[in-house]
Amino acid sequence: MSTIKLRYDIPANDFVTAGEASSNVKKKLTQIGVSSDKIKKAAISMYEAEINAVIHGNGGYADVEISSDKVIINIIDYGPGIPDVELAMKAGYSTASDNIREMGFGAGMGLPNIKKYADKLEIFTEVGKGTKIVLTVYFS
Amino acid sequence: MRLMEVSVKEYFHSVNLDKDKCRGCTNCIKRCPTEAIRVRKSKAQIINERCIDCGECIRVCPHHAKTAISDSLDMINEFKYKVVVPAPSLYGQFDKKYSRNNILNALRLIGFDYVYEVARAAEIVSEATRQLLKNPNIKKPMISAACPSVVRLIQVRFPSLIENIVKLESPMEVAAKIAKNEVHEKYKIAMEDIGVFFISPCAAKVTSVKSPYEKQKSYVDGVISIKDIYIKLLSALSKVDDSSKLALAGLEGIDWANAGGESGALETYNVLAVDGIHNVIKIFDEIEEDRLSDIDFVEALSCSGGCLGGPLTIANVFIAKTTLKKHINAASKRDIKNMDKKSYEELVWTSNVEYKPVMKLDQDVSKAMEKLEKLEKIYADLPGLDCGACGAPNCRALAEDIVREIANETDCIFKLRQRIRDLAEEMVDLGGKMPPVMDKDTTE
Numbered sequence: 001m002s003t004i005k006l007r008y009d010i011p012a013n014d015f016v017t018a019g020e021a022s023s024n025v026k027k028k029l030t031q032i033g034v035s036s037d038k039i040k041k042a043a044i045s046m047y048e049a050e051i052n053a054v055i056h057g058n059g060g061y062a063d064v065e066i067s068s069d070k071v072i073i074n075i076i077d078y079g080p081g082i083p084d085v086e087l088a089m090k091a092g093y094s095t096a097s098d099n100i101r102e103m104g105f106g107a108g109m110g111l112p113n114i115k116k117y118a119d120k121l122e123i124f125t126e127v128g129k130g131t132k133i134v135l136t137v138y139f140s
Numbered sequence: 141m142r143l144m145e146v147s148v149k150e151y152f153h154s155v156n157l158d159k160d161k162c163r164g165c166t167n168c169i170k171r172c173p174t175e176a177i178r179v180r181k182s183k184a185q186i187i188n189e190r191c192i193d194c195g196e197c198i199r200v201c202p203h204h205a206k207t208a209i210s211d212s213l214d215m216i217n218e219f220k221y222k223v224v225v226p227a228p229s230l231y232g233q234f235d236k237k238y239s240r241n242n243i244l245n246a247l248r249l250i251g252f253d254y255v256y257e258v259a260r261a262a263e264i265v266s267e268a269t270r271q272l273l274k275n276p277n278i279k280k281p282m283i284s285a286a287c288p289s290v291v292r293l294i295q296v297r298f299p300s301l302i303e304n305i306v307k308l309e310s311p312m313e314v315a316a317k318i319a320k321n322e323v324h325e326k327y328k329i330a331m332e333d334i335g336v337f338f339i340s341p342c343a344a345k346v347t348s349v350k351s352p353y354e355k356q357k358s359y360v361d362g363v364i365s366i367k368d369i370y371i372k373l374l375s376a377l378s379k380v381d382d383s384s385k386l387a388l389a390g391l392e393g394i395d396w397a398n399a400g401g402e403s404g405a406l407e408t409y410n411v412l413a414v415d416g417i418h419n420v421i422k423i424f425d426e427i428e429e430d431r432l433s434d435i436d437f438v439e440a441l442s443c444s445g446g447c448l449g450g451p452l453t454i455a456n457v458f459i460a461k462t463t464l465k466k467h468i469n470a471a472s473k474r475d476i477k478n479m480d481k482k483s484y485e486e487l488v489w490t491s492n493v494e495y496k497p498v499m500k501l502d503q504d505v506s507k508a509m510e511k512l513e514k515l516e517k518i519y520a521d522l523p524g525l526d527c528g529a530c531g532a533p534n535c536r537a538l539a540e541d542i543v544r545e546i547a548n549e550t551d552c553i554f555k556l557r558q559r560i561r562d563l564a565e566e567m568v569d570l571g572g573k574m575p576p577v578m579d580k581d582t583t584e
Contacts, residue, residue: 002506002509002510002513004509004512004513004516006516022429023425027499028512030499030500031499031500031501031508031511031512031515031540032500032501032505032508032509032512033497033500033501033502033503033505033508034505036299036300036495037300039300040300040428040429040430043428043429044429044430047429066509066512067509068505068506068509139505
């Protein structure tokens with residue numbers, strides 16, 4: 001069974017290109033004929049993870065693997081890491097700066113939204129080294 | 141016969157090509173929001189399944205080769221009684237010195253028996269929308285169905301937003317229905333003898349009459365473009381008899397011609413108005429990913445400036461806006477709050493729109509995967525200049541056409557040049573070879 005592997009750079013603090021990777025993945029899933037509710041789940045959760053990497057993670061990259069039954073999205077950043085994952089998962093909790101909040105981000109909904117929309121979410125993080133988020137959306 | 145009807149319904153488009161005028165340039169293919177045009181044999185070809193009748197190509201074509209199929213004014217003579225329902229954008233087309241009443245009387249002068257302003261029906265639709273907004277069970281943000289191109293865009297590109305569409309009939313349909321019934325009852329004229337004609341700023345409205353998605357058959361019998369009726373109206377305006385008071389619509393209805401007019405009438409701030417089809421796509425991406433959850437209503441119009449910027453209008457959209465402002469100021473605010481529940485339920489669509497998966501590469505998921513994989517490889521190998529010389533709007537679209545087997549890699553002039561160069565090099569290389577029996581340089 002074939003898999004399509006894609007890689008996208010996620011530049012640090014770049015709000016202009018933020019979200020481009022997820023919208024690109026969305027287009028490809030549409031071309032494969034994945035149903036729109038699954039595409040929505042993948043696009044929203046990937047977008048949130050991408051924005052997290054932009055705001056908190058000093059940028060990084062996304063590795064996306066599309067197969068006929070699922071999409072696995074890896075978002076890897078070299079940021080500060082998450083000291084308390086449980087706290088970060090709480091809705092409304094955020095460490096974003098005022099600057100970021102003024103731009104309409106940093107509502108503390110990133111990780112909770114990813115959890116809400118992805119079928120599977122794994123977080124690998126080490127303080128001072130970075131974070132890897134692996135999210136999966138199944139098509140059936 | 142039946143088969144024919146189905147195919148007409150499926151593929152009717154009002155945007156058409158005048159082959160003699162088309163020079164095969166790349167202007168239209170680059171502008172099309174659904175990548176629905178290719179150039180083949182020096183002529184633009186529209187991929188019917190993808191076309192949403194937005195008319196961007198009509199606007200952008202420097203040779204005026206893209207046209208809209210609309211009805212001629214002569215068609216009104218096929219009916220004993222002729223009713224006109226003018227779009228509010230018509231008022232923005234003429235010099236400010238002409239009042240709305242002048243324009244409506246001029247319509248009578250050129251052959252119509254009865255006038256009913258679409259702006260009046262727009263006020264009814266506004267009230268019905270206000271009532272729907274109060275319904276807590278309705279899917280938000282609600283997306284206006286006023287612009288047929290936007291509805292068709294949702295059908296081909298944003299299937300998850302189909303349930304957000306406000307499934308209320310358009311002001312044009314409401315106006316046609318009311319006018320037909322009024323004439324029938326007032327003058328005791330048989331329904332089939334009454335012809336209702338819409339004066340349209342755009343091609344999309346023609347499609348929505350000939351091939352409606354919201355019901356089986358439209359109440360409108362013909363659509364005449366503003367462009368086609370303009371000269372006749374202009375000369376009628378100079379000799380108009382202004383005795384009949386025909387301008388009855390209130391300012392809210394007239395404002396529908398403007399971008400922001402429809403949403404402005406809703407008495408809530410949680411609205412978003414977007415105009416220009418490429419901007420609409422960006423906003424729909426946001427809605428699709430739940431990032432506009434604080435908005436209750438979205439007014440999305442395909443043309444920049446709203447209907448005043450329609451591809452079949454005459455006046456420059458910015459000038460038309462100023463003119464319309466004058467008409468809005470001259471009108472009063474009409475109160476139609478007493479509309480009963482039943483009457484707005486009558487506006488609800490009797491059929492629905494369906495997703496048209498035209499972007500899908502194959503019906504079978506694993507085959508589509510293979511095609512996408514191949515597409516990525518081909519795309520990576522193309523020059524990425526998006527020049528359009530191959531007839532597709534950009535390199536990615538060419539790669540897509542290649543996997544769909546409607547184009548070849550050598551359609552790309554750079555690829556073709558590379559192949560010729562490789563071949564030439566090989567020929568030079570072969571030209572230097574000598575059979576050993578003839579080779580004098582060979583040392584013994």
